[in-house]
Amino acid sequence: MSNTAHIGQRIRELRKIRQMTVRQLATSIHISPKTLEKYESGDRNPPPGIIAQLARSLHVGPDRLTGQPYLNGAETIEQVQAVIPELRRILLTYDNPDDLLTAPRPLPVVAAEVDHISRMRQDGRYVPMGPLLPGVLSELTHIALSTRDPREQAQAYWWLARGYRATNSLAHKLGYHDLSLTAIERFRWAASHTEDPMLKVTGAYLRAGAMVRMGAYGSARRVLEALDGEIERMAPEGCLPPAYLAVQGAVLLKLAVLEARDGHPERAQQRLAEGRACAELLRQDTTHYEMSFGPTNVRIHEVAALIDLGDTEQALARLREWGAEQDNDEWELPSGIAAERASHHHIDVAAARLAEGDRAGAHRDLVRARELAPNHVRFHPTVRQTAAALVRLDRGQSDTIAGFARWTGV
Structure with a gap:
């Protein structure tokens, strides 16, 4: 199934593979057959909750419908995916890491770098953030496992948990959801070795967020x-x-x-x-x-x-x-809001405007989202769905709209 196909095409293809009619699939998730036909034709984009329900009925993960991870188009230029294999190795060997070529830096120095990475994460700056993660995760793992000072060990695990959180965000945003889930479990493992009860709550919160994305609402x-x-x-x-x-x-x-x-x-x-x-x-x-x-x-x-x-x-x-x-x-967002959070808001609003027939307004919100957090926008499935729909609906063949879509990799 091509990554360039729109989400409706993927839904239709998987529905046929499962030998389901439009009515059968629509009934299974409590929507009308007419609505499902609009999703499949690309006339309307399904919201995240519907995507999760469709994926469950079709016995696939939501990423199969959204086409993630995105390896085609402009993403290959930035090579952000190149860090993924190394992160997989580090998360696999979390309690038995490979030897370091040099001794880890002092904990305060590594902690300051994690703090910088955390700010980059909140601003959606994934491309420059990604290459920093393997090194700090390795150093913090060695410090946490080797130090004999209980206080320093607890602090090392605390900062390691934050490094795993950034890894979770990177993996999730790039569409590597299996790696994202592993990073959440590593976060919970590190948090369990700290003396911070709220960090443990945060780990459970992240796990619940993954459940919501997968449509496991009861859990x-x-x-x-x-x-x-x-x-x-x-x-x-x-x-x-x-x-x-x-x-x-x-x-x-x-x-x-x-x-x-x-x-x-x-x-x-x-x-x-x-x-x-x-x-x-x-x-x-x-x-x-x-x-x-x-x-x-x-x-x-x-x-x-x-x-x-x-x-x-x-x-x-x-x-x-x-x-x-x-x-x-x-309403205009106040200044000082984390760039990724603000960008996500404009992505949501763009999808709403498109649903209401305001294609120019949808494009404006996508552009605003890109101004705030371009890395976040480029890898977001809703952005791709909205941009692709704008291109299909644009009878005037606007270079501006087409250019934005090409930038996203559509």
Whole structure:
């Protein structure tokens, strides 16, 4: 199956391989045959929740439908995939690493590099980040396994966990989902050797996020609800410190996305309201434990939940409503938001505009997303789907739209 095929073609081909009719596949995921026909023809792009359901019914992973990893087109120029084999080797030998040619640098020096990598991850700068990962992971592994100082060992594992988190993000964004899952398990292993209970919560949160992407909503819901309760029990006299409050808010927003993708709008709204209450206590946008959370991210998730529920009209109306508060036509994100988070918002909004027939607006949001985090945009499946649809619908054959699509590798 060609990577250049659009997602609808892949759905149709796999449906025929499974000897299913349009009606049978549509019924299995509770959508109309007409909607499925639009997905297969490329007239409409399925949202992430539908992709996960389709993949499950067709007995494949979501990456089989999205065509990941993307190895064709412009990506080969950047050679970002060249780091993947080495990362596989390092994650495989995590507790019995290969010898280093030179002694590892002091822990504070390696930790500073991991901190830099973490900022690059939050800004979606995967291409320059990737080559840095194998070296720091190897050094931190050797420090953690060899030091006899319990305090330094716990710190080494703490920084190693952050390195594994960056590896998870890189693998996930490039479409190497098996490697992403391995990196999450390595994160959890490293976190278990630290004295930071919230780092262990973060590991479970990352695992639940992978479950949501795979459409395992029941399992993810149980994990996230348990984490919400666990964080509450950590509160001294019912008062959570800001970092814990931010992680709890991120858990609640993940639950909101889950409920939206699972087709439960009332539950999604309830979780959003709970997340909003956490954000009101924080009063600012934060990145505790590398999770973007605060009033802005609650609004971003509110729009995303509406889009996942298929209510793109209401999602765009919400942007206009919030824009009026700023004396703007539409809501503008405040400065200082992590570039990847802001970029993801514009990707979602572009898909919503396309669904509402605003092709020019969809293109503008894709361009804005690229300005914020080009590496993130180039490897994002929704960007490819939206760009490919814009090209198919562009009767004027605009060089600008076609050029953007070529840049993504379509």
